[in-house]
Amino acid sequence: MDTLAAFRAETRAWLIDHCPDAMRTPQPEDERVWGGRNGVFKHPDSQRWLTQMVARGWTVPTWPVAYGGGGLNKEEAIILDEEMTRLQCRIPLFGFGISMLGPVMLKYGTEAQKQRFLPPIARGEMRWCQGYSEPNAGSDLANLQTRAVDDGDDHFVVTGQKIWTSYANHADWIFCLVRTDTTTKQGGISFLLFDMTSPGVETRPITLLSGASVFCETFFDQVRVPKENLVGKLNEGWTIAKELLQHERGMISQIGRAVGGTVPSVERVAQHYLGDEQGRIRDPALRDAIAQHVMNDRAFALTIRRANEASAAGAGAGGASSMFKFYGTEQNKRKFELILKCAGSQGLGWEGDEFTPEELQICRSWLRSKGNSIEGGTSEIQLNVIAKRVLGLPD
Amino acid sequence: MSMLPNEEQLLLKRSAHEFFSAKSPVQALRTLRDGPDPVGFDRALWREMAELGWAGILIPETYGGVDFGYKGLGQILEEAGRTLAASPFLSNVLLAGPLILAAGSTSQKQTLLPAIAGGELLIALALEETGRHAPSHIRTRAAATSQGYVLNGRKIFVLDGHIADQFIVVARSVDGAGALGGISCFLVPADAPGVVRKRTPMVDGRNAATLELVEVSVDETSRLGPLGNMAALLELTLDGARVGLAAEMLGTGLEAFERTLRYLKLRTQFGVLIGSFQALKHRAALMYCELELTTSAVLEALTALDEKRDDVPHLASLAKAKACEMLELVTSEAVQLHGGIGMTDAEEIGFFLKRARVAQQTLGDATFHRDRYAHLMGF
Numbered sequence: 001m002d003t004l005a006a007f008r009a010e011t012r013a014w015l016i017d018h019c020p021d022a023m024r025t026p027q028p029e030d031e032r033v034w035g036g037r038n039g040v041f042k043h044p045d046s047q048r049w050l051t052q053m054v055a056r057g058w059t060v061p062t063w064p065v066a067y068g069g070g071g072l073n074k075e076e077a078i079i080l081d082e083e084m085t086r087l088q089c090r091i092p093l094f095g096f097g098i099s100m101l102g103p104v105m106l107k108y109g110t111e112a113q114k115q116r117f118l119p120p121i122a123r124g125e126m127r128w129c130q131g132y133s134e135p136n137a138g139s140d141l142a143n144l145q146t147r148a149v150d151d152g153d154d155h156f157v158v159t160g161q162k163i164w165t166s167y168a169n170h171a172d173w174i175f176c177l178v179r180t181d182t183t184t185k186q187g188g189i190s191f192l193l194f195d196m197t198s199p200g201v202e203t204r205p206i207t208l209l210s211g212a213s214v215f216c217e218t219f220f221d222q223v224r225v226p227k228e229n230l231v232g233k234l235n236e237g238w239t240i241a242k243e244l245l246q247h248e249r250g251m252i253s254q255i256g257r258a259v260g261g262t263v264p265s266v267e268r269v270a271q272h273y274l275g276d277e278q279g280r281i282r283d284p285a286l287r288d289a290i291a292q293h294v295m296n297d298r299a300f301a302l303t304i305r306r307a308n309e310a311s312a313a314g315a316g317a318g319g320a321s322s323m324f325k326f327y328g329t330e331q332n333k334r335k336f337e338l339i340l341k342c343a344g345s346q347g348l349g350w351e352g353d354e355f356t357p358e359e360l361q362i363c364r365s366w367l368r369s370k371g372n373s374i375e376g377g378t379s380e381i382q383l384n385v386i387a388k389r390v391l392g393l394p395d
Numbered sequence: 396m397s398m399l400p401n402e403e404q405l406l407l408k409r410s411a412h413e414f415f416s417a418k419s420p421v422q423a424l425r426t427l428r429d430g431p432d433p434v435g436f437d438r439a440l441w442r443e444m445a446e447l448g449w450a451g452i453l454i455p456e457t458y459g460g461v462d463f464g465y466k467g468l469g470q471i472l473e474e475a476g477r478t479l480a481a482s483p484f485l486s487n488v489l490l491a492g493p494l495i496l497a498a499g500s501t502s503q504k505q506t507l508l509p510a511i512a513g514g515e516l517l518i519a520l521a522l523e524e525t526g527r528h529a530p531s532h533i534r535t536r537a538a539a540t541s542q543g544y545v546l547n548g549r550k551i552f553v554l555d556g557h558i559a560d561q562f563i564v565v566a567r568s569v570d571g572a573g574a575l576g577g578i579s580c581f582l583v584p585a586d587a588p589g590v591v592r593k594r595t596p597m598v599d600g601r602n603a604a605t606l607e608l609v610e611v612s613v614d615e616t617s618r619l620g621p622l623g624n625m626a627a628l629l630e631l632t633l634d635g636a637r638v639g640l641a642a643e644m645l646g647t648g649l650e651a652f653e654r655t656l657r658y659l660k661l662r663t664q665f666g667v668l669i670g671s672f673q674a675l676k677h678r679a680a681l682m683y684c685e686l687e688l689t690t691s692a693v694l695e696a697l698t699a700l701d702e703k704r705d706d707v708p709h710l711a712s713l714a715k716a717k718a719c720e721m722l723e724l725v726t727s728e729a730v731q732l733h734g735g736i737g738m739t740d741a742e743e744i745g746f747f748l749k750r751a752r753v754a755q756q757t758l759g760d761a762t763f764h765r766d767r768y769a770h771l772m773g774f
Contacts, residue, residue, distance in 0.1 A: 267774045281774050291765040292720075294772065295713050302398070302691035309397050327684050386683055387676035391656055394671045 008079045012087070018052040019089045020045040027090045034094050036127025036172045046090070050124055053092040060098055060122045063106065067114055068122030074312040096166070097121035097128040099251045101175050104244045108191075108232045117193070129168045129196070130248075131176030131218065132241070134161060139381050141177075142186045142238065146220060148178035156180075156192065156230075158200075158223040164375065168203040168216035171196050175244075181235050191237035194225040210367035248376045249325030264358070266290055266335050270342040286341060293331070293338055300327055322389070326382035329372035336366035396702060398694040400470060407463075408470035412477070418443070419480040421743045427481060428600035434558050435602035436481040444482065445514025453493055453635075459509030465635060465700035469642035469693065476646025479750050481601050484643075485757070486555040487511055489636035491518035491563055498580065498620030498628045507582075518582075519559035521550040521606050522629075528759040530565075530633060531626070535608065537566035537579055543614035544568070546581060546589075549607055554757070556604030557594035559585055564608065568623045575626035580619040587611055599750040634711035637758045638696040641711075641718035644754050645686075645693050648722045651729045651747040652682055658733055669732075678728060685721040692717045709771050716764035719755045726751040 022045040031043045033050055041047040053059050056070060061077045063069020072080065084091075102121055105114060120126040137144040146160025158178055168174070173195055181188030196203075200223040205213035232240050270281045270290050281287040307320050339362055340347045347362045349355035373379040387393040400408065418440055427435060444450060452468045454460025472484060492511050495503060495518075510516035525532055535548025546566055556562065562583045569577030583590060589611035592604045620628055656679060659670030669675060696710035704710075726748040730737040737744050759767070 267772065271774055275774065279773050281769070287769055287774065288762065288765050290774070291769040291772075292716075292761075295716055295765065295768055296688065298713055299688040299692045299717050302695050303687050306398055306691045306694065309399050313397075313399065323684055323687060326680075327688075380677070383677045383680040384673070386680040391676075391679055391683060393656075393659060393676050393679060394668045 004075060004079065007076055008083065011080055012083050014056070015083055015087050015089055018049075018056075019087065020049055023049040023090045023092075024088045025090070026088070031090075032094050033092065033124065034127055034167070034170065035124030036095075036170065037125075038170060038172075039124065039127065046092070049090065050092045054123050057122070059093040059124065060102060063102060063118065063122065067106075067118035069118075074308070078308055078312065093124045095121065095124070095127055096130055096175075097126060100130060100244050100247050101128055103247050104240050105231065107243070108240050112228070113193075113231065127167075127170060127172045129165050129171035129174050129216075129218075131162045131165060131174045133164045135163055139378055141241070142189065144177055144179060144189065146176070146178050147182075148180050148190060148192060148225070150180075151224070154227050156225045156227060158192070158194070158220045158225055160220050162218040162220075163215075164206075165203070165216045165218040166214055166375075168196070168218045169205055174201075174218070175231075177237055177241050180237075186238040188235055189237040189241065190234055191231045191240045192225055193229040193231060194223060198223050198225070200224075208368070209370065210364045212364070212368065245377060246321040249321040249382070252325055252329060252372060252376045265294075266338050266342070267294055269339045269362075273342045273344065273346070286338070290338055290342075293334055296331060297335075300331060322377075322382040322385040325376060326373075326379050326386070329369075330379060332372050333369050336362070336369045340366055396698055398691070398698045400466060400694070404467050404470050407467050408474060411471040411474035414444075414447075415474050415478040415480050419475075419482075420478050421746055424479050424481055424600050424746060425743075435555070436483065441482055442514050445512065448512075449484075450488055450514045451492075451508075451512025453488060454496065454508050454512045458496070458504055459512040461512075465638065466694075466697040468639060469697040472639050472643040473646035473649075473693075476643035476648075477650040479599075479647065479746055483517055483555050485636060485640060486519050486559070487517060489639040490520040490554075490632060493635050494520065494563060494580070494629065494632040495619065497632060498625065500616075502616075503582070503619065516561070517555060517559045518561045518563060519553050519556045519604075521553045521556065521562045521564045521583075523552045524548070524550060526551070526756075528756065528763055530629065531575055531578075533565055533567045533578055535564065535566040537568040537581060539568070540612070543612065543617065544581060546583065546608045546611040546613065549605070551603075551605045552595070552757075553592075553604045553606050555602065556592055556606055557602050559604075561585060562590075562606065563619060564606075565625070565629065577623045578626045578629065579622050580625045580629065581613050582617045582619055583608075583611060583613055587613070597753050599753040600746070601750075601753070630708070633758060634707050635700055637711045637715040637764075638693065638700055640754060640758055641689070641693050641714040642697065644718040644722050644751070645689050647747055647750060647754070648686055648689065648718070648725045651722075651744065651751075652679075652686060652725050654744060654747075655679070655682075655725075655729045655732050662734075675732065678732070682721075682725050682728060685717075685724055689714075689717040689721040709768060712759075712764035712768045712771065715759055716761045716768065719761035719764070722751040723755060723761075 022043060031046065033041060033046050057065055057068060058070045058080065060068065061070040061072045061080050065071040098121060102118060105117060132141060134144050134146060146158065146162065148156040148158045151157050173193060176192050178190055178192050179188050180190040200221040202219040203216040206215045206217060207213050267290055270286065271279050274281050274283055276282055281290065304324060343359060343362060346355065346359050349359055349363060351360065448461040449471055451460030452463045455462045475484065495507050507516065522530060524534055535546065537544045537546050546564055548566060562585065564581045564583050566579055566581060567577045568579040589609045591607040595603050595605055597603055659675060660668060662669045692714040696714035699707050699710045729744050730748055733742065733744050736742050
């Protein structure tokens with residue numbers, strides 16, 4: 001316990017010393033740092049903050065030091081997260097390389113692949129996108145048809161189409177599920193990495209309900225990919241794909257409690273529109289619904305903490321990521337529905353001066369939240385996974 | 396402190412599991428119910444639990460207890476909840492004991508606590524006056540006299556009140572002091588003149604009583620804690636009991652859920668196991684989520700009690716509200732998913748439904764605690 005307490009004190013002191021004041025404020029979504037060749041630092045201090053954290057290995061706290069990580073154990077990583085939350089430090093770097101590819105690369109990558117890809121991810125120099133879903137492979141992901149054909153020499157030739165590829169138009173590289181055997185379903189999938197500037201790659205952003213275009217259609221026309229970019233064995237990509245999905249679900253489930261979100265808490269919104277002089281919400285039915293929501297948020301946060309504590313103590317949490325993905329995203333959708341109810345017509349404005357920027361953001365975020373329970377495996381798929389893996393219900 | 400139970404606490408949980416499965420399975424509750432049994436629980440079994448130190452688990456060693464804390468107690472209660480074991484845990488270990496410990500004089504503590512820890516003395520808290528939990532709705536009067544006080548009023552849903560040796564009567568001793576002002580507590584022997592109690596058999600097979608107090612005289616030494624100023628200590632005690640009850644309800648929910656899951660894996664219709672139907676799988680998965688959330692809320696609340704933290708009221712309301720929501724869902728679904736057999740008295744799943752609703756109403760249901768939580772959070 002003493003060493004952990006010392007680590008906490010040391011971490012807190014370091015964060016206070018090294019985190020610029022401007023980086024200890026809520027982070028608007030458009031000030032997030034994603035890195036990569038075309039990366040931008042909208043806030044000037046965010047670059048300074050990233051440099052500090054990279055030097056410490058804390059953009060990827062649990063990765064080994066040799067690959068640019070901080071070498072922290074789970075308990076230390078929890079403490080770092082808690083201290084950053086407490087001090088309101090912004091997350092210095094976002095990216096699917098960090099949250100999704102890195103963890104499976106550490107497990108399945110060759111030493112050469114780890115050396116080549118992990119350090120630039122940790123430094124924010126290489127931005128990744130995820131080539132998973134296809135027009136006919138959504139919930140039934142293993143039905144994917146994008147082909148990678150052996151050219152008989154040292155390359156695969158990739159042809160096909162992906163969809164819902166988040167930020168494909170900004171990404172440097174893609175981790176992509178491809179079919180290398182058409183005679184079996186799951187057993188014919190491989191996990192391939194390639195450069196998005198390769199000839200034959202084309203991305204088209206998709207406009208969503210919220211008006212934003214974070215997702216793309218991504219087309220591959222005879223893209224040549226070196227065989228050394230295959231992760232794991234040929235036709236054994238499904239195992240990696242599923243494991244990566246668990247990391248993705250873990251990430252999406254925390255969507256509602258992201259540090260410094262720009263939308264205020266549901267009770268603050270309610271007090272703003274419906275509170276009396278003492279801050280009590282005047283509408284009793286809404287007040288009850290909001291209390292229930294806030295309490296579920298607290299119980300959910302405690303459940304994540306309990307899973308982390310159990311995992312640090314060595315107990316496995318099988319199926320936990322599905323529960324977190326399901327509950328966290330449904331909870332986030334409920335949050336926005338409640339916020340809309342509190343704001344009334346003021347929360348439904350599309351544009352114009354008659355609405356505050358916060359009100360316009362509420363509307364767009366509400367629409368965006370509808371995707372949370374679809375992307376990364378729908379809520380229905382998560383419930384299937386819980387029923388099968390955790391509860392042992394028959395097929 | 397970690398919210399996870401430590402080795403010692405887990406060991407206690409395992410022995411409690413073995414104890415209740417062997418000595419107080421659901422069948423034991425059926426036997427008590429079909430009695431007729433004048434007590435409503437097994438006195439010999441309660442003495443055994445006291446010998447294990449369970450009746451004195453929250454009482455310091457100075458007063459004959461083992462002082463093992465709320466999280467340890469929570470482990471026992473979760474296991475008791477699994478078999479619906481009837482016992483005076485709630486009335487004595489969670490309510491009367493802690494209230495006497497918090498508010499009693501040295502002499503009251505020396506006299507009463509060792510007897511509670513030994514399982515020899517039963518004291519029931521006479522609090523409620525309305526069907527819904529309302530600890531500030533106290534109309535029972537305590538008028539000061541030259542010798543002490545005279546109590547007049549009517550109490551309902553006094554847990555284990557039909558066999559209690561004494562009551563702690565919550566009464567209002569001062570007028571016009573707001574909802575929480577003027578609340579006092581008095582120790583009243585069950586055989587005091589003017590005390591009339593009636594057993595009220597409840598749907599869960601356990602018992603409570605109504606209590607009529609007509610011109611009941613008690614002397615100054617019967618007063619428990621400061622006159623007219625017991626609201627805060629009472630609330631603190633109620634919070635501990637709410638968390639303990641939530642732990643028991645968690646056990647009840649887990650058991651009802653596991654029994655239902657087993658049934659889904661056994662019952663065949665249309666030539667397949669009904670557990671293979673997606674509609675039922677999803678309902679089971681939803682229950683699982685609610686059980687996980689409740690588990691976390693209960694463990695954190697137990698931890699906060701042992702650490703005497705400031706957020707005990709918040710977490711007590713969180714734990715009890717989640718336990719109520721979860722148990723209403725799980726027990727209703729349990730009966731539905733058992734189909735027709737779930738509606739019969741022969742099948743035990745109905746016992747879980749019945750116990751659930753009484754536990755939900757005890758010490759505040761989900762609506763009560765959502766209101767309280769909103770109040771505590773300032774909205």
